[in-house]
Amino acid sequence: MSQSHRLTNEGLINRNKEITFSFNGKKYIGYEGDTLASALLANGVHLVGRSFKYHRPRGFFGAGVDEPNAKLQIQLNGHSEPNVNATEIELVDGIEATSQNCWPSVEFDVGAINNFLNKFFPAGFYYKTFMWPKSFWYKIYEPFIRKAAGLGVASVEKDKERYEHKYEYCDLLVTGSGPAGLSSAYAAAKNGAKVILAEDKPRFGGTLLTDDVTIDNLSGKAWTDKIITELKEMPNVIVKNRSQVFGYYDHNMMVMFERTGDHLKEKPKYTPRQRLWYIRAKEVLLSTGSIERPIVFGNNDTPGVFLSAAAKEYIKVYGVLVGKKPLIFTNNDSAYETALEFKKQGVEPIILDTREEQSSELIDAAKNQNIKIKFSHAVIAANGYKKVKSAQIGKLNKDKTGFESSEIIECDCICVSGFWTPTVHLASQSGNKLKFNDQIDAFVPDKSKQNEISIGASKGTFTLQKTLDEGFKTGFEVSKNLTNNDVSIPTPNSNEPKKNVHDKFWCSPLPEGKNYKRFVDFQNDVAVSDIEVALREGYRSIEHVKRYTTLGMATDQGRTSNLNGLQLVANVEKKIVPQVGHTTFRPPFTPITIGTIVGREVDMEYMPTRKTPMHSWHEENNAVFVDAGAWKRPRYYKQGNETLFEASKREAKNVRDHVGICDVTTLGKIDIKGPDAAEFLNRVYTNAWLKLPIGKARYGVMLREDGIVMDDGTTTRISENHYHMTTTTAQAANVLSHLEYYLQVVWPELNVNVISTTEQWAGAALAGPKSRDVLSKLFPDLDVSNEALPFMGYTEGDLFGVNAKIFRISFSGELAYEINVASDHGLFMWKKMMEVGKEFNIQPYGTEALSTLRIEMGHVAGPELDGRTIPYDVSLEGLVSKKKDFIGKRSLQKEAFNTNDRQKIVGLVPLDKKSSIPEGSHLVIDKNAKLPNPKLGHVSSSCWSVENNNPFSLAIVKDGKNMIGKKLFAVSPLKNTAIEVEVISSHYVDHEGKRVRS
Numbered sequence: 002m003s004q005s006h007r008l009t010n011e012g013l014i015n016r017n018k019e020i021t022f023s024f025n026g027k028k029y030i031g032y033e034g035d036t037l038a039s040a041l042l043a044n045g046v047h048l049v050g051r052s053f054k055y056h057r058p059r060g061f062f063g064a065g066v067d068e069p070n071a072k073l074q075i076q077l078n079g080h081s082e083p084n085v086n087a088t089e090i091e092l093v094d095g096i097e098a099t100s101q102n103c104w105p106s107v108e109f110d111v112g113a114i115n116n117f118l119n120k121f122f123p124a125g126f127y128y129k130t131f132m133w134p135k136s137f138w139y140k141i142y143e144p145f146i147r148k149a150a151g152l153g154v155a156s157v158e159k160d161k162e163r164y165e166h167k168y169e170y171c172d173l174l175v176t177g178s179g180p181a182g183l184s185s186a187y188a189a190a191k192n193g194a195k196v197i198l199a200e201d202k203p204r205f206g207g208t209l210l211t212d213d214v215t216i217d218n219l220s221g222k223a224w225t226d227k228i229i230t231e232l233k234e235m236p237n238v239i240v241k242n243r244s245q246v247f248g249y250y251d252h253n254m255m256v257m258f259e260r261t262g263d264h265l266k267e268k269p270k271y272t273p274r275q276r277l278w279y280i281r282a283k284e285v286l287l288s289t290g291s292i293e294r295p296i297v298f299g300n301n302d303t304p305g306v307f308l309s310a311a312a313k314e315y316i317k318v319y320g321v322l323v324g325k326k327p328l329i330f331t332n333n334d335s336a337y338e339t340a341l342e343f344k345k346q347g348v349e350p351i352i353l354d355t356r357e358e359q360s361s362e363l364i365d366a367a368k369n370q371n372i373k374i375k376f377s378h379a380v381i382a383a384n385g386y387k388k389v390k391s392a393q394i395g396k397l398n399k400d401k402t403g404f405e406s407s408e409i410i411e412c413d414c415i416c417v418s419g420f421w422t423p424t425v426h427l428a429s430q431s432g433n434k435l436k437f438n439d440q441i442d443a444f445v446p447d448k449s450k451q452n453e454i455s456i457g458a459s460k461g462t463f464t465l466q467k468t469l470d471e472g473f474k475t476g477f478e479v480s481k482n483l484t485n486n487d488v489s490i491p492t493p494n495s496n497e498p499k500k501n502v503h504d505k506f507w508c509s510p511l512p513e514g515k516n517y518k519r520f521v522d523f524q525n526d527v528a529v530s531d532i533e534v535a536l537r538e539g540y541r542s543i544e545h546v547k548r549y550t551t552l553g554m555a556t557d558q559g560r561t562s563n564l565n566g567l568q569l570v571a572n573v574e575k576k577i578v579p580q581v582g583h584t585t586f587r588p589p590f591t592p593i594t595i596g597t598i599v600g601r602e603v604d605m606e607y608m609p610t611r612k613t614p615m616h617s618w619h620e621e622n623n624a625v626f627v628d629a630g631a632w633k634r635p636r637y638y639k640q641g642n643e644t645l646f647e648a649s650k651r652e653a654k655n656v657r658d659h660v661g662i663c664d665v666t667t668l669g670k671i672d673i674k675g676p677d678a679a680e681f682l683n684r685v686y687t688n689a690w691l692k693l694p695i696g697k698a699r700y701g702v703m704l705r706e707d708g709i710v711m712d713d714g715t716t717t718r719i720s721e722n723h724y725h726m727t728t729t730t731a732q733a734a735n736v737l738s739h740l741e742y743y744l745q746v747v748w749p750e751l752n753v754n755v756i757s758t759t760e761q762w763a764g765a766a767l768a769g770p771k772s773r774d775v776l777s778k779l780f781p782d783l784d785v786s787n788e789a790l791p792f793m794g795y796t797e798g799d800l801f802g803v804n805a806k807i808f809r810i811s812f813s814g815e816l817a818y819e820i821n822v823a824s825d826h827g828l829f830m831w832k833k834m835m836e837v838g839k840e841f842n843i844q845p846y847g848t849e850a851l852s853t854l855r856i857e858m859g860h861v862a863g864p865e866l867d868g869r870t871i872p873y874d875v876s877l878e879g880l881v882s883k884k885k886d887f888i889g890k891r892s893l894q895k896e897a898f899n900t901n902d903r904q905k906i907v908g909l910v911p912l913d914k915k916s917s918i919p920e921g922s923h924l925v926i927d928k929n930a931k932l933p934n935p936k937l938g939h940v941s942s943s944c945w946s947v948e949n950n951n952p953f954s955l956a957i958v959k960d961g962k963n964m965i966g967k968k969l970f971a972v973s974p975l976k977n978t979a980i981e982v983e984v985i986s987s988h989y990v991d992h993e994g995k996r997v998r999s
Contacts, residue, residue, distance in 0.1 A: 004030065004031075004043040004045075005043075005044065005045040006042060006043050006044070006321055006322045006324075006325075007043040007320055007321060008316065008320040008321065008322060008346055009320075010320070011316060011317065011320040012034075012316075012318055012319050012320025012321070013034060013210070013222075013318050013319075014032040014034035014035055014039075014318075014319055014320060015033040015034050016032050018032060019031070019032060020033060020035070020040075020092050020093070020094045021094060022037070022040065022093075022094070022095065022096045022097070022098070023096075023098065024041060024046060024049075024098045024099070025100055025106070025107060026099075029041070029046075030044075031043060031044075031092045032092070033092070034091075034092075034203075034319075035091070035092040035319060036064075036087065036089065036090060036091055036092060036319070037073070037075075037087040037090050037091075037092055037096065038061050038064070038087040038088040039064075039092075039315055039319035039321050040092050041087070042315060042319075042321045043320075043321045047060040047061065047304040047305055047387075047388050048060055048108070048304045048387050049070070049071050049073065049087065049100055049107065050070060050072060050100045050101055050102060050103065050107060051100070051101075051102045051103040051107060051110050051112065051113070052070075052102075052523065052524065052525075052526045053152065053524060053555075054525065054526035055113075055526045056102065056103065056110050056112035056113040056114075057113070057302055057526070058107075058303070058304055058386060058387045058388075059071075059302060059304060059523065060303075060304025060305060060306075060388070061087070061307065061323075062295075062306065062307060062308060062311070062523065063088055063307075063311045063561070064088050064308075064310070064311035064318075065088055065089060065201070065314075066086070066088075066089065066201065066245075066292075066557075066560065067088075067292045067293070067308065067557070067560050067561055068086050068087070068088040068557065069522070069524045069555060069556075069557040069560070069561055070302075070524065071086065071088060072084045072085065072087070072101060072152055072153065072524075072556065073085055073087050073098045073099065073100065073101060073153075074098065074099045074100075074101050074153045074154060075090065075096060075097070075098055076096070076097040076098075076099075077093060077095065077096045077097070078095075079158075079161070080156070080158075080160065080161065080162060081154070081156040081158070082153075082156070082594070083101065083152065083153020083154055083155055083156075084101070084153045084556060084592065085098075086556075086591075086592075089591075090263065091203060091263065091264040093263075093264060093265070094266045095266065101152045101153045102152045102153075108387070135931070136932075160596050162273070162274040162275075162596060163272075163273040163274060163601075164274060164275055164276070164277070164594075164596045164600050165277070165600055166276070166277045166278075166279065166600040166601070167277070167279070168278075168279045168280075169197065169239070169278060169279070169280050169281075170280070170281050171195045171196060171197045171239070171281075171282050171283070172189070172194040172195040172196065172282070172283050172284065172484070173189050173194050173196045173197070173282060173283065173284045173285070173286060173476075173480065173483070174196075174197045174199065174246070174255055174282035174284075174285045175189075175196060175197070175198045175199065175285075175286045175288060176199050176285070176287050176288060176427060177201070177207065177287075177288040177289045177290055177459070178198060178199075178200035178205040178206060178225075178242075178288075179209065179457060179468075180208070180209055180221075180457065180465055180468045180469055180472065181286075181288035181290075181456045181457025181458065181462075181469075181471060181472045182198060182207070182286070182288035182457070182472070183198075183205070183206070183209075183225060183228045183229070183472070184228075184468075184469050184471075184472025184473045184476065184492075185286045185288060185456060185471075185472040185473070185475050185476035185479075186198040186232060186238070186286075187228050187231070187232060187473075187476065187490065188473045188474075188475075188476030188480065188489070188490045189286075189476040189477070189479060189480035190232060190237060190238045190480075191488055191490055192476075192477055192480035192481060192484060192487075192488045192489070193237065193480065193484040193486040193488070194237065194479070194480035194483050195237045195238075196232075196237065196239070197238075197239045197241065197280060197282070198239070198240045199244045199245070200241065200243075200244060201243070201245040201591075202242065202243070203242055203243055203264065204242070204318070205225055205229045205242060206221060206222060206225035208221075208290070208458075209221030210222050210225070210314075210317060211310070211313050211314050211317040211318065212338065212465075212497065213338065213341075213497075214495060214496060214497040215496045216469070216493050216494070216495045217493040217494065217495075224493075241257075241259060243259060243261070243264070244257050244258065244259040244260075244278070245257065245590065245591050245593075246280075246427065246590075247588055247589035247590040247593060248427075248430065248588030248589055248590070249285070249427045249430040249431040249451075249453070249588070250430075251451075252451075253281060253282050253283065253284075253285060253451055253452050253453070254279065254280070254281050255278075255279075255280045255281075255282060255285065256277065256278065256279060256280070256588070256589075257278035257280060258275065258276075258277060258278075258591070258593045258597055259275065259276040259277075259278060260274075261273050261274065261276050262274040263275065274596070275593075275594060275596065275597040276597070277593075277597045277598065277600060282452075283452060284452045284453070284479050284483065285427075285431075285451075285452060285453040285454070286453075286454055286455075286456055286475060286476070286479065287427050287428055287446075287453055287455040287456070288455075288456050288457050288459060289424040289425075289426070289427060289455075289459045290424055290458045290459055291421040291423045291424055291458035291463070292421070292422050292424055292560050292561065293308045293310045293311075293418055293419070293420075293561075294420060294422045294507075294561060294564055294565060295308060295417045295419050295561055296330060296331075296332060296355075296379070296380075296417050296419040296507055296508065297507060297508040297509065297519045297520070297521060297529060297565055297569075298330070298379065298380045298382060298383070298417075298519060299380075299381055299382025299393075299509065299511070299515070299517025299518065299519055300382045300383040300384070300385075300518060301380075301383060301415075301417070301519060301520055302518075302523050303383040303384075303385055303386070303389050304385075304387060304388050304389065305323075305324060305383070305385065305388050305389030305413060305414045305415065306383055306389060306414070306415045307415070307416050307417070308416070308418065309331060309336040309416040309417060309418035310335070311323075311416075312324075312339050312343075312414070313338060313339040313342050316342045316343070316346065317342065322346060322348065323416070324389075324412070324413040324414025324416075325348055325413060326348075326349075326411060326414070327343050327348060327350040327351075327412065327413070327414050327415075328350070328351050328380070328392055328394075328410065328412035328414070328415045328416070329343075329350050329351065329352040329353065329415075329418075330379065330415055330417045330418070331352065331353070331354055331418040331419075332354070332355040332356065332418070332419055332420060332503050332504035332505075332506045332507075333418060333419075333420045333500070333503035333504065334361055334363045334500035334501050334503075335363075335418055335420075335421070335500065336352070336416065336417075336418035337352065337363035337364060337367050338363060338498075339416055339418075340352050340367055340372055341363070341366060341370065341372075344370045344372055349372075349373075350372060350373075350416075351373045351374075351410065351412070352367065352372060352373065352374045352375065353375050353378040353379060353380060353394055354374060354375065354376045354378065354504075355377065355378070355397065355401065355504045355506040356376060356377070356501075356504045357376055357377055358376040358377075359376075359501060361498075361499060362500075363498050363500060364501070366498070375394070375396075377396055378394055378395065378397065379394065379397055379401075379404075379506070379509045380392050380393070380394055380415060380417075381394060381395045381404065381407060381509055381511075381515075381517075382515070382517045384409070388413070389412060389414055389415055390412075390413070391409050391410060391411045391412060392410055392412050392415055393407055393408070393409055394407065394408060394410055395408075401506060401510070402510055403510050403513075404510070419506075419565070420441065420442065420443075420503040421441065421443070421458065422443045422564050423443055423444070423445050423446075423458060423459050423460060423461050424458075424459050425444055425446055425586070426590045428449075428453065428455050428459070429446075429585075429586040430586055431450060431451045431453050432449075432450030432451060433446045433447060433448065433450055433451075433453065433455075434448060434450075435447055435583065436579075437577075437578055438461050439577075440461075441461050442503075442505060442507075442564075442568070442578070443461065443564060444564075445460050445461040446459070446460055454475055456468070456471045456472055456475050457471060457472065463500075465497045466494075466495050466497070469492050469493065469495055470492050473489075473490055473492045474492075477489045477490065507568050507569075508529065508565070508568075518530070521552060521562050521565050521566050521569065522550075522551070522552050522553060522555060522559065522562040523562070524555030524556065524557060525550075525551040525552070525554060525555045527550045527551060527552045527562070527566075529569060531550045531552075532546060532550055532566060532569050532570060532573070533569075533573060534550075535549045535550050536570065536573050536574065541574070542582075543566075543567060543570060543582050543583065543584055544584060544585070546566070546570060547566075547584050552566045558587075558590070559584070563583070563584060564578075567581050567582075567583060608631050609631055610631065610633060611630075611633070611667075613632070613633075613634075613664050613666035613667065613763065613827065614666065614763045614824050614825070614828050615664050615763065615827055615828050615831045616633065618828060618831055618832065619635045619638075619664070619845075622638055622845065623638055623639045623640070624636075624637070624639075624845075624847065625637055625638075625639055625645070625847075627847075629667055629730045629731070629848065630667070630730050630731050630733070632667040632730060634664065634667055634847070634848050635845065635847040636649075636847045636848050637649050637652060637847040637848075637849050637850065638652065638844075638845050638846075638847060645849060646945070648847075649846075649847070649849035649850045649853060650850075650853070650945055650947055651844075652845070652846035652847065652850035653850040653854055653947045654947040655769070655846070656768050656769045656813055656815060656850065656854060657769070657815065657947055658769070658770070659769050659770070659841060659842040659843070659844075660767060660768065660769035660770070660771040660772045660774075660775055660838055660841050660842065660843050661767075661768050661769055661813075661843065661844055661845065661846040661850070662765055662766065662767055662768075662831070662834055662843055662844070662845050662846070663766040663768065663845070663846050663847070663850075663851055664764070664765060664831070664845075665764040665765065665766045665819060666759075666762070666763045666764045666765075666824075667730040667759075668714075668727050668728065668729070668730055668759070668764060669726075669727060669729065669730065669733025669736060669737070670725065670726070670727055670728075670758045670761070670762055670764075670821075671725075671726040671727075671728065671733075671736065671740070671755055671756070672723075672724075672726075672756050672757075673716075673723070673724040673725075673726055673740075673753065673754075673755050674722055674724075674754050675722055675751070675752045675754055676722050676752050677751040677753050678722055678723070678753050679691050679693070679724075680751065681740075681743075681744070681751050682701070682716060682724065683885060683887070684743075684748070684886065684887055684888065685701075685703055685739075685740065685743070685887065686701035686702060686703055686716075686887065687701070687702045687703075687704060687877075687880050687881045687882060687887050687889075687890075688702065688880040689882055689884075689885060690716075693718045694718065695718050695719070695721065696718065696794060696795050696796065697717070697718060697793055697794060697795060698715045698716065698718075698795055698808055699715065699717075699793065700713070700714075700715050700793075701713065701714065701715070701716055701880070702872055702880050702881070703736065703739070703888070704871075704872070704887070704888055704889030704892075704893075705888070706888060706889055707889065707892045708871050708889045708893045708895065708898060709868060709869065709871060709889070709892075710866045710872060710875065710877070711732070711736070711866075712728050712729055712732040712735070712736050712866070713729070713877070714726065714727040714728045715793075715808070715810050717795045717808060718795075719795070725758075725806075729862070731863060733759055737757050740755045741755060743888070761823065761824060762806070762821040762822070762823065762824060763822055763823070763824045763826070763827025763828075763830065764819055764821045765819070765820050765827075765830060765831055765834060766812070766813075766817060766818070766819045766820075767817060767819075767820065767834070767838075768811065768812075768813040768815045768816070768817035768854070769813075769815050769816065769817070770815065770816055770996070771841040771842075772815070773785055773818075774841055775837055775838040775841055775843060776818055779801075779820075779833065779834065779837055780798040780799065780800065780805075780807070782798070782799065783796065783798040783807075787998075790807070790809050791809065791998075792809055792810075792811075792998045793810060794808075795807065795808050795809070800822060800826075800830060800833065801829075801833060803822050803823070803826045803830065804823070805821065805822045805830070806820070806821040807819075807820055808820075811997045812851065812854070812855055813854035813858070814854060814855070814857065814858030814860070814990055814991055814997060815854070815996050815997065816996060820834075852942070853944040853945065853946075853947060856943070856944040856953065856954075856955055856989075857944065857947075857948055857989050857990040858988065858989070858990055858991065859906070859908065859955065859989065859992075861875040861876075861877070861906065861955075862942070864920065864941040864942045864955075865906060865941045865942065865955065865957065867941070870904075870957065871893060871898050872893075873898070873903060873905070874903065874904050874905060874906060874957060876906050876987065881893070901960075902959055902960035902963075903959075904938060904957050904958060904959050904961060905957070905958060905960070905962050906941075906955060906956070906957055906958075906961060906987045907955070907956055907957075907958050907965065907984050907986070907987055908955060908956075908984070908985040908986050908987045908988070908989050909924075909940065909953070909954040909955070909956050909969075909971065909983070909984060909985070910951065910952070910953055910954075910985055910989075911971075911981065911982050911983075912968070912981045912982065912983060914951040914952070915951070915952070916952060916978075916980045917943060917945065918940055918943050918952055918954045918971045918980055918982065919940070919943065919971070919973040919976045919978060920940055921939060921975070922939065922940040922971040922972055922973040922976075922978075922980075923936045923938075923971070923972050923973070923974075924936065924937045924938045924939065924940070924956060924958055924969045924971055924972075924982075925937060925969065925972055926969060927970070928970040928972055928979040934972070937959045937964075937969065938956050938958035938959055939956060939957060940955070940971055941954075941956060941957055942954060942955040943955075946989060946990070948989070948990045949989065949990075953989050954982075955987055956971075956984075958984065961984075965984055965985060966983070966984065966985075967983070967984045968982070968983055969981075
């Protein structure tokens with residue numbers, strides 16, 4: 002297993018530690034400090050994947066976040082992860098990598114037939130191809146597209162790795178440890194500022210590790226090591242490598258992704274795999290550097306085509322040659338450094354320079370080394386399929402729109418450099434409006450919106466001495482403003498070769514009669530011809546061109562393609578790039594794992610598990626629980642071998658015939674006090690509240706500002722200035738936040754205080770025709786007659802020595818009461834109620850039976866109040882006052898909310914009285930109508946009516962008030978059912994409401 006392209010003594014890897022890994026089932030050897038990419042290249046492996054659309058062979062292109070091609074499926078320690086960038090993952094013993102988007106293998110991929118049929122797959126072909134015939138969509142087009150979509154395979158196994166979140170504050174966050182980052186962090190830290198220095202790669206230094214420069218007579222690496230060592234010893238500094246700041250949010254909140262364990266075969270027990278940092282910084286210095294942009298030419302996606310700086314990094318950092326017959330294609334001086342590095346290793350490169358013959362330190366050095374240079378030349382096309390074998394090159398004519406002559410030269414790699422693009426992603430995310438710098442043909446940060454400053458290459462400063470000057474000066478000035486200290490560090494002297502101005506050449510023209518694919522976006526197979534098609538078809542906005550062609554929409558987010566795409570659009574449109582604009586830079590800058598985003602909030606730690614005081618009793622009595630928000634609620638109480646349907650049907654029937662008891666502790670409870678409490682409720686609810694008597698409850702509807710129903714519930718007046726509000730379990734926290742917002746921001750003049758008391762009170766609902774009998778035995782000294790405690794009444798009583806609050810309210814449509822006691826006495830209350838109610842055949846019922854009871858009565862709940870309905874839709878318009886003002890009132894005047902055929906809640910019964918109607922089913926007139934079949938509404942809730950012994954559903958239907966008696970079909974594509982139903986009233990049981998008032 003010889004490493005055919007590994008240099009003997011070059012690089013920063015640890016050659017004393019060999020690492021075994023596999024790629025596509027074959028074993029290879031690398032060294033500690035390698036990336037998967039450098040190790041594969043060292044072993045002579047160039048073909049690693051296939052492109053997304055055409056399945057063309059693809060190899061390595063960059064050496065870090067700039068890599069668009071080498072996305073691999075990684076298997077390590079039983080964990081599988083797709084779309085991992087091979088240039089960013091460090092080599093770990095036992096790692097197994099496989100190619101993606103190919104079948105049966107990367108060497109022979111059946112999907113490559115798309116490449117030969119590429120004329121049938123131009124830009125936007127999917128918008129046109131799959132429109133006709135419509136009948137093909139579900140059975141042919143959609144299955145095919147779904148199968149072809151994606152690259153890797155997401156694991157279905159549980160991720161056993163550990164992930165964590167961390168929160169940190171600092172005076173100054175510095176992103177990137179190149180010369181700009183190191184100098185600014187060092188200057189600020191020496192001046193007393195609390196600094197965090199974040200570096201994406203394992204090694205600090207950035208270009209100082211690869212450029213032939215000196216600082217203070219030290220090599221770039223030696224100076225880096227000196228500064229990092231000092232920074233790590235300072236108590237006011239946090240230095241982090243393998244840490245990518247990927248998101249810049251409001252108020253200088255930055256999010257950083259740290260790979261804490263990916264490089265370790267065996268991690269210490271409590272070391273997470275990855276950690277997500279939330280950093281709030283007073284100031285941010287963006288020293289994110291720049292990315293080399295390619296020059297576009299024919300077949301430029303062939304394996305063996307590299308960015309010039311990447312080829313140099315593989316030599317200098319990893320001791321790897323990307324080729325032994327390199328062709329260097331450039332429009333600037335920086336690629337000459339790569340050529341000189343090849344020459345140092347005994348390899349003879351050939352340089353093609355688009356500029357006319359000229360002189361500079363680097364060009365002269367190359368000439369002195371007898372490196373062959375062809376000025377005014379460009380690569381026309383790479384030759385070779387799975388690997389570059391030769392290149393067709395040509396001498397450019399004077400205006401560089403064509404070639405005077407051409408020839409074929411042998412080569413095994415093409416290293417290309419089209420100059421440098423500042424990495425402005427974080428600056429743009431911060432709100433910085435970018436401007437175009439025509440000196441470097443790229444966008445740079447302009448006016449800061451937040452406390453951020455870009456320095457070095459990230460703002461277009463490409464010389465070392467100027468970068469150091471900026472870094473030390475900015476670090477000192479920022480820290481002085483933060484700490485009031487005045488300790489400055491003099492800028493050290495540096496030495497670097499001077500470079501000439503680059504050539505504004507970005508795309509090789511096509512020779513007459515040739516139709517080579519010239520790719521702009523490698524991963525998504527977007528070629529020059531695709532962008533030209535988009536422009537011919539009328540797309541002008543760069544955002545539209547981006548979406549029509551998928552330019553810059555791959556996982557690399559257009560790092561090597563966006564600017565070339567902008568320049569192409571500008572040339573075709575005869576504009577300048579600033580007139581074309583640029584696309585939006587959004588976080589994350591690099592892909593991060595879902596596990597990192599989630600952190601420790603998985604399984605039982607997903608959210609706090611809340612249990613009612615009666616939870617132990619429920620467990621002892623075979624309750625099957627369901628998650629209701631953060632709470633565990635009994636869904637049903639299993640007897641013997643009962644199913645969910647059988648148990649809930651039994652429980653609901655018992656409530657209708659006798660009496661049932663339900664744990665309602667989880668309902669949101671909010672205590673409202675203050676002299677302006679009534680006025681506050683009057684503004685919050687749609688109905689009137691100023692004259693609610695003490696000892697009475699009222700049902701209320703709460704709207705959002707846009708007129709949509711937010712929540713419903715009852716509020717009881719306990720005393721003159723004291724109210725007890727109940728909310729749904731799911732909306733409890735949202736309602737409290739809603740109330741607090743209006744009290745603190747909108748109506749601060751109101752003297753009202755609100756506080757959650759959900760945990761303070763344990764609640765149990767007694768429901769059924771015999772509930773008053775049970776209540777009278779629980780409170781023998783209390784008059785619980787209909788006259789003394791009428792519907793929506795409130796009183797207090799003594800429950801065997803425990804003070805209890807009694808509310809006569811009902812969610813079941815039956816005579817019912819809700820009893821609240823202090824939570825410490827909740828279990829005692831429950832047991833007493835079960836004991837006393839035994840003679841009346843009392844049974845507990847869970848949320849499933851509760852849903853059945855409320856659906857039968859037409860009571861609306863979560864499925865109906867889904868954030869899309871207004872009071873009219875759910876037949877609550879009678880609670881909307883026409884006299885007073887309230888939150889959301891003006892929004893109810895919208896034209897769309899007042900149409901004659903506005904949707905309305907109705908009831909549905911299947912004509913066969915047997916078929917259960919799936920929730921979510923679409924309601925249509927004709928089940929056999931051609932697609933798209935007009936949808937009249939949807940089924941929101943379904944149950945088996947225990948009162949009528951047949952299925953019953955609630956639905957939101959267009960023109961519902963006039964649909965009663967009509968026949969429709971409830972169609973469920975997911976269940977593949979079409980059930981004929983009759984539209985009836987939503988009140989299926991006791992529509993006059995006599996039972997609750999009995």
